[in-house]
Amino acid sequence: MAATVAISVAGVGPAQASTIDTDAPVIVSSWVSHPRIIDVIDGPVQVTARVEVEDLGSGVGTGYPRLSALSNRYNFPPQTMTLVSGDRFRGIYETTFTFPEHVPNDVWEFAPYIVDLAGNRYQTENFLPFWPTTVSLEDNDAPVVTASVKVKFADIIGGPTNVIDVTDGPVPAVTTVAAYDAGIGFRPDASVLVGQNCSTDPHRVVCTSAYEFPRYNGDPNSLGLRTMWSPRVADANGNTSVPYNIQDVILATRPLRAKLPTLSASIGSVRASWAARSDVLGILEYETEFAGAGITRKVRTTATEATTGALPEGTYTARVRARNQLGWGEWTNASAPVAYIPAPLTGSTPTVSGTVKVGQILTANPGAWTSGTTFAYQWLAGGLEVSGATGSTLALGPGQAGKAIAVRVTGSKTGYVTSSKISAATAVVAKGSLVGVAPTITGTARVGSTLTANPGLWSPTPVILSYQWYGSGVVITGANLSTYTLTTADLGKTVTVRAAASKSGYNYTYKTSAATVPVATNVLTAPRPVIPAAAAVGQILTVKVGAWTPTVYLRTYQWKRNGVSIPGATASSYKIVAADLGAGLSIAVTGRKSGYVTKTVTSNSTAPVTK
Known part of the structure; x- marks a missing residue:
C-alpha cells in the first residue's frame, strides 16, 4: 500500500510591495512527507512536498510554483503546485509525486521553479533541503518492442515481394510500434521516444507514425535496399530496447530514360546499339522501335543491340526502352537518322510443268527465293502476255494452240528490291483432244420410221456436231442430220450413224453408233x-x-x-x-x-x- 506523509512549514507574514518590482520570489520554508527514505518495495508511494513562498512585489505568477523531483537515473517532469493557503504574495503551495515500484535506488532532490508576475525568477539551483533515498526492487529489464510497417509493395509475379515503386510519386507508409514494460513502466512523456499518435498507459505505449518514401529525385543512391529498424525505447529506469530489423525494402523505379542509341545501316539491315542499363532490380529485356518511311517496327532483345531489315526504302530513326520487374520504362530520345537501302531479292529461274496441249493445265514453279517472298505471275504465249493469266496455273485454251508458253514470276518482299524472272519457253501448244461417247440410235428399224441420233456428252463443251447415216456401212447420200427416215432402199440393211465433233484448237473427232437390226417392212x-x-x-x-x-x-x-x-x-x-x-x-x-x-x-x- 502507498504511504502518504504530510510536512508543513511555517512562514513569515506579508510585506509591502514595491511599485517597481525587481525582487525575485523567496521560499520562506519547505517540507516533504518522506525526508529520508522512500520505500517502494511493496508498491508505489506518494510523496507530498510543500513550500511557503513570499513575493512582496507583483506576487507569484500564474502557473507557478513548479516543482521537479530529480535523481541521477530518473526524473519527474516539473509539476505545477497548488495554492492550499494564503495568497500569491505569501502562500503555501503543495504537490504530490507518485514514486512507482521498481524506481531506481538513488538519492533524490526537489528543484523549485518560481516566477512572479514581473518575471523575476527564483533560482532553480537552490534545491529544497531534503535528500531522501529510494529503496526498491530495482527494474533492469528493457521494454519489449514490436513494430510493423504498412506500405504498398509493387505487385511482381515471381519476383521479390518487398519492392516499393517510387517512379511516379511518393509512397505513403505507416509504422506501428508497441512497447510493453512489465517493470517500472514508462515516463509520462515516453511517447517522444517512440513516435507520433501514441496511446499510453504506465506500462504500454502504442504509437503510429505516418511518413512517405519520396518520389525518385534523380539520385541513384536513393534507390536500393533499405532496412527499417525498430526504435530504441527506454523505460523509466533507462533500460533501453535493442533495435531490430522490422522490414527490408527495396526502393526501385521502372527503367528511366537513358542516352539515345547509336544507329547504323547497311544494305538490307538497320542496327541500333546502346549502353547497358544499371538497374536496382536488373533489366529483363529491351525494346527498340525503328521508325521511318511511314512505318514503325519493334524488336525485343536481352542484348544491348537490335537489328531489323526488310524495311521500305527510306530514312529511319530508333529509340529504346528497358523493362524490369516493375514494367516498361521511358523511351530514349530518337537517334540520329540513317538511310536504309533495301537488299535485292534472290531467286532461281522458274519452270513450267504440265502437258503442253489445249485443254491441259500448266503450273508455274517459282523455284528458290529469299524466305518470305511473295510472287506474282504473268503467262506469255508466243512471247506476248496472255490477258488475265496472272495465277500460278494456266489452262491452255484454243488461243494458245501453236504457240510456245512461258511464265514471268515477279518476287516482292518488304524491304527488298522487287525482281522478275522468266521461265524457258515450252514446245508449241498442240491441239487438244475432244472426249465423247459413241452416239446411240432411237426409233424402230422399219421402212418409213424415223431414227434419231443421240450424241451423248462431249468435253470440253461446247462442241459443233455433224452426222452421217450409213446403211450396212455405205454412206446414205444426203442423210447428214441428227434424224433419218428409213426408205425402201434401206429394207434389210442395218443402219449406223457417225457423230463428228469439232472445236477450235482441238482435233476433229468422231464416234460411230452401234448398228440397228436389219430394216424391216412396215x-x-x-x-x-x-x-x-x-x-x-x-x-x-x-x-x-x-x-x-x-x-x-x-x-x-x-x-x-x-x-x-x-x-x-x-x-x-x-x-x-x-x-x-x-x-x-x-x-x-x-x-x-x-x-x-x-x-x-x-x-x-x-x-x-x-x-
Whole structure:
C-alpha cells in the first residue's frame, strides 16, 4: 500500500510591495512527507512536498510554483503546485509525486521553479533541503518492442515481394510500434521516444507514425535496399530496447530514360546499339522501335543491340526502352537518322510443268527465293502476255494452240528490291483432244420410221456436231442430220450413224453408233372402205377408201356378192345387175406399197339388193 506523509512549514507574514518590482520570489520554508527514505518495495508511494513562498512585489505568477523531483537515473517532469493557503504574495503551495515500484535506488532532490508576475525568477539551483533515498526492487529489464510497417509493395509475379515503386510519386507508409514494460513502466512523456499518435498507459505505449518514401529525385543512391529498424525505447529506469530489423525494402523505379542509341545501316539491315542499363532490380529485356518511311517496327532483345531489315526504302530513326520487374520504362530520345537501302531479292529461274496441249493445265514453279517472298505471275504465249493469266496455273485454251508458253514470276518482299524472272519457253501448244461417247440410235428399224441420233456428252463443251447415216456401212447420200427416215432402199440393211465433233484448237473427232437390226417392212394402216347401205338393181355403187398411212397409190378392188368375188368387178365402182337381186354386196380394197406388207380391207355388206 502507498504511504502518504504530510510536512508543513511555517512562514513569515506579508510585506509591502514595491511599485517597481525587481525582487525575485523567496521560499520562506519547505517540507516533504518522506525526508529520508522512500520505500517502494511493496508498491508505489506518494510523496507530498510543500513550500511557503513570499513575493512582496507583483506576487507569484500564474502557473507557478513548479516543482521537479530529480535523481541521477530518473526524473519527474516539473509539476505545477497548488495554492492550499494564503495568497500569491505569501502562500503555501503543495504537490504530490507518485514514486512507482521498481524506481531506481538513488538519492533524490526537489528543484523549485518560481516566477512572479514581473518575471523575476527564483533560482532553480537552490534545491529544497531534503535528500531522501529510494529503496526498491530495482527494474533492469528493457521494454519489449514490436513494430510493423504498412506500405504498398509493387505487385511482381515471381519476383521479390518487398519492392516499393517510387517512379511516379511518393509512397505513403505507416509504422506501428508497441512497447510493453512489465517493470517500472514508462515516463509520462515516453511517447517522444517512440513516435507520433501514441496511446499510453504506465506500462504500454502504442504509437503510429505516418511518413512517405519520396518520389525518385534523380539520385541513384536513393534507390536500393533499405532496412527499417525498430526504435530504441527506454523505460523509466533507462533500460533501453535493442533495435531490430522490422522490414527490408527495396526502393526501385521502372527503367528511366537513358542516352539515345547509336544507329547504323547497311544494305538490307538497320542496327541500333546502346549502353547497358544499371538497374536496382536488373533489366529483363529491351525494346527498340525503328521508325521511318511511314512505318514503325519493334524488336525485343536481352542484348544491348537490335537489328531489323526488310524495311521500305527510306530514312529511319530508333529509340529504346528497358523493362524490369516493375514494367516498361521511358523511351530514349530518337537517334540520329540513317538511310536504309533495301537488299535485292534472290531467286532461281522458274519452270513450267504440265502437258503442253489445249485443254491441259500448266503450273508455274517459282523455284528458290529469299524466305518470305511473295510472287506474282504473268503467262506469255508466243512471247506476248496472255490477258488475265496472272495465277500460278494456266489452262491452255484454243488461243494458245501453236504457240510456245512461258511464265514471268515477279518476287516482292518488304524491304527488298522487287525482281522478275522468266521461265524457258515450252514446245508449241498442240491441239487438244475432244472426249465423247459413241452416239446411240432411237426409233424402230422399219421402212418409213424415223431414227434419231443421240450424241451423248462431249468435253470440253461446247462442241459443233455433224452426222452421217450409213446403211450396212455405205454412206446414205444426203442423210447428214441428227434424224433419218428409213426408205425402201434401206429394207434389210442395218443402219449406223457417225457423230463428228469439232472445236477450235482441238482435233476433229468422231464416234460411230452401234448398228440397228436389219430394216424391216412396215405395216400399212387403212380404214374400212365405205359403200352405200341400200342397193337396187341398176344402181352404181362407188367405194370410199378413206386415208391410208402411208399414202398408197397402188390399190386394187374386188366386189363381192354375198362374200363371193364377182368376176370382172375390179373397179372402184359397180353397177348392180339382176343377178345381184336379193344378195348383199361388199367390196375388198387391197393396197400395195414398196417396203410395206400388202393390206386388204373389206367394207360392210349392203342390205339385200332390191328391184
